[in-house]
Amino acid sequence: MLNLANTNHTKKIHDAASDMVAYGQAFYAKGWNLATSSNYSAVVSEEPLQVLMTASGKHKGELTTSDFVLVDESLKVVEPDGKPSTTNLKPSAEAALHLAIARRAGVGAVLHTHSIWSTILSERYFADKAVTLSGYEMLKALAGIKTHETTVRIAILENSQDMDEVAEIVNAKIDSGEIEHGFLLKGHGLYTWAASLAAARNQVEALEFLFEVVGRSGGS
DSSP: OOOOOOSSSHHHHHHHHHHHHHHHHHHHTTTSSSSTOOOOEEEEETTTTEEEEETTTGGGGGGOOTTTEEETTOOOOOOOTSSSSSSSOOOOTTHHHHHHHTTTTTTTTEEEEEHHHHHHHHHHHGGGGGEEEOOOOOGGGGGTTTOSSOEEEEEEEEEOHHHHHHHHHHHHHHEEEEEEEEEEEEETEEEEEEEEHHHHHHHHHHHHHHHHHHHHHHHH
């Protein structure tokens, strides 16, 4: 459990945890993160870098504000003041991927879901290396998109237990422009990020809606 004193920094941590608890409940209700699947993170300090993450093995529909860990730029679990934490909680096995994305400029939160439709589409379109989303009004919920008359490709990557390797691939593809709003891991789920938790939540909702539309219609 995080030791939260009454400071601006710790208030930011508590507020982020509270938001992620609410998102966990909402996403669980929609079937996007059943059981202990999925993980969320929020940048609560840029200098030094501190990222609040869901602890490993926690049911996302039953999260409390005590079910999070604070990690530094080396993925060490710390207290808000940066001192080593004595908690027995550990970050998710995918924490390295969250941290790699969180280090990028402009990223304030990373959300990962395991929905039925993202899983189906990640396998259905794996040979195409992406799910293509074109002409939908809901695309305007994604950062930087102002019109439905656009096409977004959500890259699909091979799943792996080596999150450091996945992180390297993701960063390279973000740098090349192949990944912008998020990506799918084959048979796994969606990763998306934005400048804030609220913006990242909006992207989860928009992309999950679009995945279901494409999945139900049988095309893009």
